[in-house]
Amino acid sequence: NAGVTQTPKFRVLKTGQSMTLLCAQDMNHEYMYWYRQDPGMGLRLIHYSVGEGTTAKGEVPDGYNVSRLKKQNFLLGLESAAPSQTSVYFCASSSAGPLGAEQYFGPGTRLTVT
Amino acid sequence: AQSVTQLGSHVSVSEGALVLLRCNYSSSVPPYLFWYVQYPNQGLQLLLKYTSAATLVKGINGFEAEFKKSETSFHLTKPSAHMSDAAEYFCAVSSVSGNTGKLIFGQGTTLQVKP
Numbered sequence: 527n528a529g530v531t532q533t534p535k536f537r538v539l540k541t542g543q544s545m546t547l548l549c550a551q552d553m554n555h556e557y558m559y560w561y562r563q564d565p566g567m568g569l570r571l572i573h574y575s576v577g578e579g580t581t582a583k584g585e586v587p588d589g590y591n592v593s594r595l596k597k598q599n600f601l602l603g604l605e606s607a608a609p610s611q612t613s614v615y616f617c618a619s620s621s622a623g624p625l626g627a628e629q630y631f632g633p634g635t636r637l638t639v640t
Numbered sequence: 641a642q643s644v645t646q647l648g649s650h651v652s653v654s655e656g657a658l659v660l661l662r663c664n665y666s667s668s669v670p671p672y673l674f675w676y677v678q679y680p681n682q683g684l685q686l687l688l689k690y691t692s693a694a695t696l697v698k699g700i701n702g703f704e705a706e707f708k709k710s711e712t713s714f715h716l717t718k719p720s721a722h723m724s725d726a727a728e729y730f731c732a733v734s735s736v737s738g739n740t741g742k743l744i745f746g747q748g749t750t751l752q753v754k755p
Contacts, residue, residue: 530683557741566649568730568745569684576740584742616683620741626672626691626734627741631683 528552530632532617538638539607547602547635549617556622558600559584559629560592562613569616575600576622607639642667644733646746654754659703659718661749663731666712672734673714674743675705679727687729690714701725726753 533548549558556577561569571584573592581592589611591603600619604611614636618629647662665671672691676684688699695707705716714731728750735742 559742566747568747570745571742574740574742582740618684622739622741626689628674628686628689629684629741629743631676631685633683634681 530617530619530630532615532632532635534635535633536636538640539604540640541608543607544603544605545607545637546604547615547617547637549600549602549619549632550598551600551617551619551630552598553619553621553630554597555619555630556597557620558594559618559620560590560600560602561616561618562586562611563616563634564613572602572615607637609639611637612639613637642671642733642735642744644731644744644746646729646731646749648749649747650750650752652752652754653721655723656720659716659721659725659751661716661729661731661751663705663714663716663746664712665714665731665733667733667736669736671736673705673707674732674734675699675703675714675716676730676732677701677727678730678748684730687716721751721753723753723755726751 530551559574560572575594578597617632620627620629643666674689675687731746732743
């Protein structure tokens with residue numbers, strides 16, 4: 527049982543390049559989330575999904591797109607990377623049960639945009 | 641709107657001393673509250689959560705937190721710090737806007753443990 531996994535772990539991009547981050551979970555969770563973590567700002571929600579085929583914007587969605595074609599996967603795309611997107615990205619998932627369900631986090635992807 | 645404020649971005653304690661990390665929340669309805677820990681270069685893992693069953697919540701690694709409605713606080717404590725407790729700690733509140741499972745995180749507190 528791997529929990530939540532993220533690919534890749536590290537990536538360096540040049541400004542204007544594109545990339546996709548992959549998140550996979552094997553817990554049959556309905557809900558999935560993408561966050562970015564920057565020093566002193568905690569975790570900020572980029573996009574989230576409440577089920578296969580659904581996505582919604584979070585707090586800081588600009589410059590990112592997502593897709594949830596399969597229940598177990600949640601992809602985060604950067605179409606034209608900018609230095610401001612240098613960050614650590616975390617994926618999380620949770621069950622669709624009663625309120626108060628915890629989120630399970632992946633190990634993170636460290637992205638540097640030069 | 642809901643929010644979480646963690647007082648103190650850095651806390652330093654000596655090994656064996658009391659750990660107290662402060663969290664205050666703002667919520668118009670009874671909240672669900674969480675404490676997560678992040679060790680260097682790792683993801684977040686749940687320490688404990690409050691879901692209205694009991695105001696004193698015990699978590700992993702000897703941590704506990706007390707929900708105080710009158711003070712809108714959910715402070716995290718541990719009686720005796722260990723070197724392995726050095727990490728970043730996040731307080732979070734469960735969003736009540738729709739059944740989405742979203743969490744609202746505080747800015748985080750880095751705990752340093754000195755030998």
